Structure formats: structure tokens, C-alpha cells
Amino acid sequence: MRTSRLPRRAVALAGAALLTTALAACSSSGMDHDMEGMNHGHAASASPSATDGHAMPGMDHGMPGAEGAGAPADNRAGYRLTAAAALSAGQQTDYRFSITGPDGKPVTAFAVEQTKQMHFYAIRSDLTGFQHLHPTMAADGTWTAQLDALTPGSWRTYASFTPDSGDGKGTALILSRTVNVDGKAEPAALPPASTTAQVDGYTVTLQGTPMANMAHPMTVTVTKDGKPVTDLQPYLDTYAHLTAFHEGDMAFAHLHPESEAKNGGRGGPDLAFHAEFPQPGNWRLFLQFQTADRLHTAAVTLKVG
Known part of the structure; x- marks a missing residue:
């Protein structure tokens, strides 16, 4: 993220709390399948392009003390996300x-985090249709x-970034706003909590017992046809990217994950995490990993006690 090196952490916007760690598994078992409308992201590659730059190993989008506590919002610390509402x-x-700063002007300088200056997410209110993208910026900050394609209903978009200039330089931010997609919405029921998920012939298994406001270790194991997967490619400087709502x-x-990807190396089958959720309830997790230059996205519901 920035040039200073901090322990690997993760941020969540949940009620009035900040999620500062990684994943947790749920306490029940079962099987969860790919979600209709899920997007795996665009054109994955084993290494970032020259124009993207490189993030410092172990860095992520949102460190303790960063602006981002509380429910999703389109403005924090004087920064505002401006976009279409429909x-x-x-x-x-x-x-x-666009992102405008405290001075009301478009922000055009952003720090590189996990090989990208901006991480962008879109997800429907029933937690379906997940998309994780890396947008491009024009000279004017757009x-x-x-x-x-989006299905009808209420969606939320999320912009995760760190300004590299101005009063907010070095402050990790997550801004979010609602987007209404026209047409008759047909909400989907949230799949039940599970410890496993399947995608593209791979099985992801989670081990751990999450409890709200308590840190817990957990392990994610990736297998295929019952055999351990050991050819995970680096993706955004790690061997897996995890997002939860x-x-x-x-x-x-x-x-x-706790470990960083090795240059030219391969990872798996086990990925270690720590988790600390600020509130109980269901979290929908999206695990992204890459093999043979193809990006896979597995979805699973996690129950936090």
C-alpha cells in the first residue's frame, strides 16, 4: 500500500467497527456452488503490468486507524465518491x-496497493453477482x-484506495454508494453457512471457528479431484484474494492470506489466515485464486458467532 511496512491486516465496514484481519470459517458444514452472475474479474495474469507497479509485500487496503469505520458511505475524511445512481x-x-478530495477537486494521485491503484467491487444487496475489477483512470481523475451485465435490483459499489497526495495522503479509504439497476428484482436467498465451496472443479475447504470480536486462526485448503493443489499462481501479490460482505x-x-507470493513461485494447497469479525451474523465470502493463468472465484457463507 504505502512504503512503510506493516503487519498484514484487513478492514471491514461493519456497524461502527473496523475489521482489521483476514477470513474466518463458519461453524457448520455443507456444500456451496458458484453464484449466478459472479464475475471473476478481467484478464488475470501471473504478474502485474509495468504501468501498475508493485505493492509492498504484506500490505493491504485498510489498516488500523484508517478512515472507514461504520456503515458503508460515499464520503469519509473529506473524500467523496461521485458516480451514477442508476x-x-x-x-x-x-x-x-471519480474521487474528490477535501478541497473539492478530483484526486489523481493514488498509491499502489497489491499492484493496483484502485480496487473496485460491485455486489447486489442479496450478496449475489459479485464483481471485483481494476478500473482505469483518465488524466482528469475519472x-x-x-x-x-447487472441483474435488476439494488447494488452497492465499493472503491478501495489510498490517496498519494494532499491532506489524506497515506490514509486507506473505502467509499461505497448504492446503484439501482432497472427492472423487476428477484432476490435470491442467501445460501446456508458451509465450510466448503466448489468452483471450476476445485474444492475450497475452510477450517476455523469464528467468534465476533475475537481473533482466530484458520486455514483454507484448495484441492482438485481429491488431490492437493500446489500450482496456485501469484494474484495481486498473494496466492488468494478474499472479500466478504x-x-x-x-x-x-x-x-x-498471511504469506506473500514468491516471485515466480507457486502456492497451495494450504493458506493461513487470522480472523477477527466485529459483529456476529452471516458473511458472504468470495475467495479468488489463479491457476494456469485463469482466475477462479469461490463463494461461501460464513457464520460468525
Whole structure:
């Protein structure tokens, strides 16, 4: 994120609390499958492009003390996310947005975090249709995220970034706003809590016992056809990218494995995490990992006691 090196942590916007760690597994078992409308992100690669730069190993989007505590909001610490409030359903969309600073001017200087200056997410209010994108910025500070077709209903978008100039330089921020997609919405029921998820022939197994306001270790294991997977490629400087959203208020948690990806190396099958959730309830987790230059996204519901 910044040039200073801090322990790996993760931030969540949940009620009035900040989530500062990584993933937790749920306490019940079962099987969860791919979610309709899920987007794995665009054009994954084993290494970032030259224009993206590199993040410091072990860094993430939102460290303790960063602005971001509380329910999702489109403005914090004088920074504001400005974007359209409505979109059309059923078609790809170039979603444009900008970040303005305390001086009211568009922000154009951003620090590189996990190889990107901006991490952008879109998810429907029933926690379906997850998309994790890396938009491009024009010279005037306008960002463009190429959203895949959205289903009708209420969505939230999230912009995760750190300004690299001005009063907020070095402050990790997550801004969010609601986007209404036209048409008749058909909400989907949240899948039950589970310790496993399947995607593209891979099985992801979670081990750990999450409890609100308590730190717990956990392990994520990736297998295929019952065999350990050991060819996980680096993705955003780690071997897995984890994002979670809280049922109801859509609080956001950005999560990371403890170990960093090795240059040219391969990871798996086990990924170690620590977890600390500020409130109980259901969290919908999206685990992204890459093999053979293909990005996979597994979804699972986690029950935090």
C-alpha cells in the first residue's frame, strides 16, 4: 500500500467497527456452488503490468486507524465518491466515477496497493453477482470500471484506495454508494453457512471457528479431484484474494492470506489466515485464486458467532 511496512491486516465496514484481519470459517458444514452472475474479474495474469507497479509485500487496503469505520458511505475524511445512481440491466456498462478530495477537486494521485491503484467491487444487496475489477483512470481523475451485465435490483459499489497526495495522503479509504439497476428484482436467498465451496472443479475447504470480536486462526485448503493443489499462481501479490460482505448492512471486509507470493513461485494447497469479525451474523465470502493463468472465484457463507 504505502512504503512503510506493516503487519498484514484487513478492514471491514461493519456497524461502527473496523475489521482489521483476514477470513474466518463458519461453524457448520455443507456444500456451496458458484453464484449466478459472479464475475471473476478481467484478464488475470501471473504478474502485474509495468504501468501498475508493485505493492509492498504484506500490505493491504485498510489498516488500523484508517478512515472507514461504520456503515458503508460515499464520503469519509473529506473524500467523496461521485458516480451514477442508476444503471440499465442486462448489458455491459462502462461505469464511470471519480474521487474528490477535501478541497473539492478530483484526486489523481493514488498509491499502489497489491499492484493496483484502485480496487473496485460491485455486489447486489442479496450478496449475489459479485464483481471485483481494476478500473482505469483518465488524466482528469475519472475512473472507468467495465462492469459485466447487472441483474435488476439494488447494488452497492465499493472503491478501495489510498490517496498519494494532499491532506489524506497515506490514509486507506473505502467509499461505497448504492446503484439501482432497472427492472423487476428477484432476490435470491442467501445460501446456508458451509465450510466448503466448489468452483471450476476445485474444492475450497475452510477450517476455523469464528467468534465476533475475537481473533482466530484458520486455514483454507484448495484441492482438485481429491488431490492437493500446489500450482496456485501469484494474484495481486498473494496466492488468494478474499472479500466478504455482511448480510443486511453490506459491511465490507477485505481479507488476505498471511504469506506473500514468491516471485515466480507457486502456492497451495494450504493458506493461513487470522480472523477477527466485529459483529456476529452471516458473511458472504468470495475467495479468488489463479491457476494456469485463469482466475477462479469461490463463494461461501460464513457464520460468525
